[in-house]
Amino acid sequence: MKAAQRLLELAAKEGVTACFANPGTSEMHLVAALDATPQIRPILCLFEGVATGAADGFGRMAQAPALTLLHLGPGLGNGLANLHNAYRARTPILSLIGEHATYHRANDPPLASDIASIARPVSAWLKTVERPQDLLADAAAALQAAKAHGPAALILPADVAWSDVEPDAPPQAPPAPQAADWGERVDRTARALNARAVMLLGGRYLSARACAAAQRIAEKTGAQVYVETFPTRIARGRNTPPLKRLPYLTEMSVGLLAAAEHIVLAGAAKPIAFFALPGRATELAPAGASIVDFFPPFGDPTDALEALAEAVGANMPHTATAEPPPAAPSGARLDPGGFAQIVAAHLPEHAIVSDESNTLGLYAFDAAAGAAPHDWLTLTGGSIGQGLPLATGAAVACRGRRVVALQADGSALYTIQALWTQAREGLDVTNIILNNGAYAILKLEMMRAGINAQTEAAAELFDLQRPGIDFTRIASGFGVPAQRVTTTDELAAALRRSVATSGPSLIEAVFK
């Protein structure tokens, strides 16, 4: 039996069900092996950045790894930006990266490069399989690492993949790490929780139970609680408390943390600025605040937060609830406030929101606090071009749930090819493009960098209006029906129609 086939059999046995792929010549034996492994569905993406972003969306929702099939160093490069986001999200993913045959590498053929060097910065685990007999043990370790810590990369030389290996028993996977004993940490953290403490929530999945426990802790102890700025996945809607995210703008988050004596990290990393700017702080917590490491950034902090709530005696139901979304003004031209209200009012039950809305979507998250129950996914690594691929993968993982992509125009154009996979797979995705004809975030960042006035080069480099981009034509070229809206009423009607119709559609929301 070919090693490639043994590898996929092992993956299937470990629960892998999807492979997001754009294969090349070095992956032909993996393609053939997919046929013999019907448990793993191959899903074609037109670009590797779509494949890796979709695997991220799949992993965040399924809480289990998908495969990606990437073609050598350049294919990995194309997928790198969304692997970076997945690495920051700690999403379980196993990337199979095709490599030249071991004996051909020294010839330095045109497509050769140092794949491991490219992969290392975005991999929680990484190995080149040098010998066929190592493949299964390596693959088992990779899958375990992916489940525990995030994206794993297995670099697979073609001659290893096409070797015949004996169909003997797969190697014993290394024993899963023991669940940590939370007792001591719970006690230590409980002692730090008081009105001078701030608890930051994060991790792979902030479930409704996790959010509720955090809110109860806050109400009982007087501590403030914030969700990290870009959470991987958080349950939201009328059944969960309306938690706030730590703001992206450091000038705001520094203010919110100014009085903190203890910063409790529950799945979140230490709060730091997204970018350094001349003369501004990069550490957001006040000097002298103690950092309490409660729960690591990978994994699901639900059980730990419930144990902590128990320890502080927060057994009552929490009191904070969100209002249902207010009605948006009728017939108004779109603005960020009205947009947020319309979206919140039309999210169907159990929707999944892929949020790469950037500046125009500023109010969307808070506005949806009282909407129907849903999950919200954000741009964890700050690398744009995530939203449409993430929505695609989430829809593959959760057939039967509506995915709503809130997608800024400039970022959408990084990986617009994702629309085709949505059409091909008949995925229930409502793609909303927020079109303001600009990289608006950069205008803001330029100001924040202390550079006065819009310079000529900036005007040239931040503009998307010369020529204007017609997203409805591009979408229909990829097989996704599309329409353009300019008012709150048009947006509401388009959303109602989209969520009631199976398959993907695109709404170009023009802000002028």
Next chain:
Amino acid sequence: MKAAQRLLELAAKEGVTACFANPGTSEMHLVAALDATPQIRPILCLFEGVATGAADGFGRMAQAPALTLLHLGPGLGNGLANLHNAYRARTPILSLIGEHATYHRANDPPLASDIASIARPVSAWLKTVERPQDLLADAAAALQAAKAHGPAALILPADVAWSDVEPDAPPQAPPAPQAADWGERVDRTARALNARAVMLLGGRYLSARACAAAQRIAEKTGAQVYVETFPTRIARGRNTPPLKRLPYLTEMSVGLLAAAEHIVLAGAAKPIAFFALPGRATELAPAGASIVDFFPPFGDPTDALEALAEAVGANMPHTATAEPPPAAPSGARLDPGGFAQIVAAHLPEHAIVSDESNTLGLYAFDAAAGAAPHDWLTLTGGSIGQGLPLATGAAVACRGRRVVALQADGSALYTIQALWTQAREGLDVTNIILNNGAYAILKLEMMRAGINAQTEAAAELFDLQRPGIDFTRIASGFGVPAQRVTTTDELAAALRRSVATSGPSLIEAVFK
């Protein structure tokens, strides 16, 4: 004065005139500096893979480096595949990669990664500028390396870019390397040239003079001469000899080289297979053939080839000439042969062809041997998604010349956003999409890998017809007028119209 501005002033002084950019927050001071350096034109690309591919096209035609502006590790990742092609082409490019401020890196903010690790495999030269006072010397060294050897990468922390530096004299650039003394090599190579020798041509630019000298050498000595499989740039058309390229299929190239006792490398690398396949050779030259290193793969071999022609006494004009392109059958449905003839017949004088036509374009290069004089650019690194960006950059470098992109459908979809930059800049590019609704090359490679029959997974992963992709709609969404053709006559009419109309257009050539 800001260091960023001093850097751009130095680049302008060294002849840089274009900057292909998709900037982010960490590059704001470079954006501001572009304003103060009007000699360098900022050209916005919707995706970094377009920026790097355009810089490659620019550098191949201008024989001088353009800048790219890339945003941290993920922005570099997006541009990596086309930097790989440029690295293999040895194209002069200087990539300025924005990095977090030096004092912020240890905080590991969300967009942080090991940029050097990602950049190293595609860089002929690489450095992170750690101190403002090093910037100008580093930049001078980077530019010199780019000119001599290919893509250079300067990783620029934001605080270095925004530092104030004294406007003192720029550092002396290190002395340019001495021109090699070719005498001994010429003599040694001349002795190896006989009827049992094969000379392989390559390098950064195979000029009309270089091709003519090679042909004269072949005619005088009886040696065979081939152009490397994927040349960076070669002058072609009725004024140059109709040289053949070494075939991509190893089974063919091994046959052509079978009788060779000497392989003379004139700008080409040693002939090796693109991919290893089970049971097939990876070294294309016969065992025992001597390899004669005549001219290295970077630089222009014209002078060396003329010296060699002189040394072997090949002073007469060469006799081989190409016939003008034959008329294609009228009213026929498109096939690769007819397509090649139509394109050849309609290439305007001094056209530049960006060839990523893959399987359907198989005959295009040879068919154009007797066409109007033109330059031909190929997929040097095998990393798809090069063609439209390359055409874009070539058109920026050579205003007044028509660029014709021969572009396979699957590869086009990697970097289709290039069309928008063509529209924005009003570039004279004729984009021809060869649409067969498939990754046809992979069907061939699967067969060659010894995998029999089209498997179900392969049928799924090589297909682009479910749904079919409408390139005319996508193009018009990006602001480029487009039409679809299915016959030789329609293609001819569309080409005549396109080359007679300034600005970009797209022709979707449907092969069924």
